[in-house]
Amino acid sequence: MSPPLLEIDDLTVHFPSAAGPVRAVDGLSLSLERGQTLGVVGESGSGKTVTFLAAMRLLERSRPEIHGRILLDGVDVLTLPAREMREIRGPRIGMIFQDPLSALHPLLRVGDQIAETVRAHRDVGRRDAWAQSVAALAQVGIPNADERARQYPHQLSGGMRQRVMIAMALILEPDLLIADAPTTALDTTVEAQILGIIDDLRTRLGIGVVLVSHSLATVADVADTVAVMYAGRAVERGPCQAVFAHPSHPYTWGLLDTVPALGAERSRLVPIPGSPPSLIDPPPGCRFAPRCAYRFDACTRHLPELVERGGGHADACVLPVPGRGARRNRLEPPGEEAAA
Amino acid sequence: MGRYILRRLMWTVVVVIIVTLITFVIFYVLPSGDPALRFAGKEPTAQVLAQVRTDLGLNHSVAVEYLLYLKRLFLGDRYGWPGLGFSYSSGAAIAPQLWQRAQITIQLVLGAAVLWMLIGIPVGVYSALRPRSRFDRASLFVGLVFISTPVFWLGLLMLWLFSSTLGWLQGTGYVAFTTDPVQWAAHMLMPWITLSLAFAAIYARIVRSNMLDTLGEDYIRTARAKGLPERRIVTRHALRASLVPIVTLLAVDIATLVGGTVIVETVFNLQGLGSWVLYGALNQDLPVTLAVTLVATVAVCLLSLVADILYAYMDPRVRPE
Ligand SMILES: Nc1ncnc2c1ncn2[C@@H]1O[C@H](COP(=O)(O)OP(=O)(O)OP(=O)(O)O)[C@@H](O)[C@H]1O
Numbered sequence: 001m002s003p004p005l006l007e008i009d010d011l012t013v014h015f016p017s018a019a020g021p022v023r024a025v026d027g028l029s030l031s032l033e034r035g036q037t038l039g040v041v042g043e044s045g046s047g048k049t050v051t052f053l054a055a056m057r058l059l060e061r062s063r064p065e066i067h068g069r070i071l072l073d074g075v076d077v078l079t080l081p082a083r084e085m086r087e088i089r090g091p092r093i094g095m096i097f098q099d100p101l102s103a104l105h106p107l108l109r110v111g112d113q114i115a116e117t118v119r120a121h122r123d124v125g126r127r128d129a130w131a132q133s134v135a136a137l138a139q140v141g142i143p144n145a146d147e148r149a150r151q152y153p154h155q156l157s158g159g160m161r162q163r164v165m166i167a168m169a170l171i172l173e174p175d176l177l178i179a180d181a182p183t184t185a186l187d188t189t190v191e192a193q194i195l196g197i198i199d200d201l202r203t204r205l206g207i208g209v210v211l212v213s214h215s216l217a218t219v220a221d222v223a224d225t226v227a228v229m230y231a232g233r234a235v236e237r238g239p240c241q242a243v244f245a246h247p248s249h250p251y252t253w254g255l256l257d258t259v260p261a262l263g264a265e266r267s268r269l270v271p272i273p274g275s276p277p278s279l280i281d282p283p284p285g286c287r288f289a290p291r292c293a294y295r296f297d298a299c300t301r302h303l304p305e306l307v308e309r310g311g312g313h314a315d316a317c318v319l320p321v322p323g324r325g326a327r328r329n330r331l332e333p334p335g336e337e338a339a340a
Numbered sequence: 341m342g343r344y345i346l347r348r349l350m351w352t353v354v355v356v357i358i359v360t361l362i363t364f365v366i367f368y369v370l371p372s373g374d375p376a377l378r379f380a381g382k383e384p385t386a387q388v389l390a391q392v393r394t395d396l397g398l399n400h401s402v403a404v405e406y407l408l409y410l411k412r413l414f415l416g417d418r419y420g421w422p423g424l425g426f427s428y429s430s431g432a433a434i435a436p437q438l439w440q441r442a443q444i445t446i447q448l449v450l451g452a453a454v455l456w457m458l459i460g461i462p463v464g465v466y467s468a469l470r471p472r473s474r475f476d477r478a479s480l481f482v483g484l485v486f487i488s489t490p491v492f493w494l495g496l497l498m499l500w501l502f503s504s505t506l507g508w509l510q511g512t513g514y515v516a517f518t519t520d521p522v523q524w525a526a527h528m529l530m531p532w533i534t535l536s537l538a539f540a541a542i543y544a545r546i547v548r549s550n551m552l553d554t555l556g557e558d559y560i561r562t563a564r565a566k567g568l569p570e571r572r573i574v575t576r577h578a579l580r581a582s583l584v585p586i587v588t589l590l591a592v593d594i595a596t597l598v599g600g601t602v603i604v605e606t607v608f609n610l611q612g613l614g615s616w617v618l619y620g621a622l623n624q625d626l627p628v629t630l631a632v633t634l635v636a637t638v639a640v641c642l643l644s645l646v647a648d649i650l651y652a653y654m655d656p657r658v659r660p661e
């Protein structure tokens with residue numbers, strides 16, 4: 001069997017700070033198959049961005065201490081020399097970011113920003129690169145791509161800018177697209193459009209997609225598998241359907257409770273009480289224990305590892321199964337609820 | 341765009357009127373005595389004094405004199421246009437001498453500006469790429485030395501070292517480029533260096549901090565994420581954005597120096613605008629003072645216009661649609 005497209009194995013990213021190392025990512029494992037979408041969900045500060053910047057080796061300026069392996073097609077990118085890494089960024093992995101306005105260079109025409117990506121990796125002329133750039137813009141649904149290519153980022157709407165980012169990330173036909181919260185800065189209509197475009201391109205190009213988001217609802221429609229992150233660790237992961245239908249970690253329950261469901265009473269929108277723990281001095285045992293309504297002694301004694309519960313569905317919770325079952329009855333996947 | 345430039349040029353006229361008026365008022369209000377007395381010889385009779393006043397054009401009230409000055413300035417006088425009159429002390433027409441001296445000063449200032457940009461930008465970029473490195477700290481230290489060294493002392497030191505002691509460079513004075521290009525350069529080099537060192541140090545620090553800010557921007561991360569070579573990220577992406585604010589600064593600094601190179605011109609015996617305005621002020625030579633003030637004012641206005649146009653050229657966000 002060929003290795004997964006992306007496999008993150010026991011990744012640890014610690015940033016040095018005066019008060020001690022900041023454990024932004026602390027023993028994270030994930031994997032993604034070619035042609036699939038992995039939804040990565042978690043609260044702000046849970047280490048989502050850091051994880052994938054580490055995969056792109058874009059954290060080096062902050063001098064973090066990184067352990068573990070990040071395998072792209074079986075090759076550990078963390079050990080590659082800088083020159084080979086540069087050949088991964090663009091041709092193998094494309095990445096788009098949260099705020100497309102600040103992610104695009106304000107002084108360069110968007111067409112040029114895409115064209116230079118082509119020219120950095122392929123031996124093509126100026127005109128050829130420009131033509132490819134215009135074609136890529138058209139492919140992500142930008143009308144008058146010809147004209148738009150000559151504009152600057154500030155002249156485009158938020159949705160258009162994110163389309164430019166997608167075109168730029170995919171122009172070299174990479175195997176993997178990392179979309180780091182690509183719709184956070186956009187309104188819901190545009191969000192749906194952007195997610196539609198990404199999913200479309202995934203099917204058409206057969207690429208793997210990592211879709212990072214704050215909310216499970218965003219990834220629900222497009223993800224094949226989901227990983228829920230909390231304080232630098234994966235607390236639950238599995239097939240999207242299974243995680244929605246049978247969420248098994250109390251943190252995931254909490255995340256689902258914050259999903260506004262159509263026709264539901266407002267009181268269903270319950271935010272998770274408390275706030276994420278310190279990453280410098282995390283609580284003993286389960287990181288979520290201090291906020292968990294179901295915790296008991298064992299929770300604060302040791303740090304639970306992800307345990308497979310069947311069907312590729314795993315969680316990192318020591319809660320006895322009956323408790324999990326009782327909770328499950330209260331939850332239905334948001335899709336079914338909307339239909340009811 | 342054309343209308344914008346036209347409006348700015350009209351403002352330049354307004355600024356010229358205001359600045360010359362202030363110069364006029366200061367000249368008359370300052371308790372320095374009657375300029376006519378200086379030029380009328382020893383113990384002049386009332387008649388001679390009146391004659392001198394008429395010759396110098398001082399026989400009216402300040403207001404009338406000023407209006408006459410403006411009229412000559414804008415319509416021309418017997419020496420041509422613009423009417424700048426003649427020097428009280430030498431009696432010679434201002435205009436020809438002004439052009440000649442302006443040429444020297446402009447060469448001095450532009451040469452120095454090129455030099456300080458050539459030093460400041462690479463040093464700033466390199467410091468930003470390796471903040472707190474040995475190079476960064478050394479350049480900060482050397483820069484502080486240059487900034488805090490008095491210019492006249494630096495100039496004298498250079499003369500002593502390179503001219504008197506080592507004999508590598510010519511001493512003082514000016515040789516026109518058209519006369520002898522090599523001698524021209526040999527004479528200008530020390531004034532250029534003297535004038536530019538402090539600016540080079542300041543510009544290096546500004547470029548460094550702009551670069552550091554820019555390198556932390558999201559779009560630099562994007563440039564890395566698409567696998568651009570580091571060289572291109574630094575030059576095309578980071579440096580470009582870092583230099584935009586430098587344009588305005590450069591224009592202001594060059595303009596300020598047009599009337600402000602007194603010390604360097606004096607030390608190196610260059611007959612430019614700076615030494616002339618000092619002469620004008622010390623000798624109550626109003627037309628000289630006014631002429632240099634005028635050139636400096638126009639320089640400030642025009643250069644800031646050029647800077648604004650360049651800024652719009654470099655930053656599409658401030659371009660008029
Ligand atoms: N360069 C850095 N130096 C020190 N700490 C950092 C650095 N980058 C990130 N962190 C810390 O790592 C933690 C995780 O940050 P990260 O940006 O990955 O969160 P996130 O899950 O992407 O959040 P969000 O949803 O807000 O984007 C945060 O506490 C953050 O402060």
Ligand SMILES: [Mg+2]
Pocket residue numbers: 048049050180181
């Ligand atoms: Mg993030």
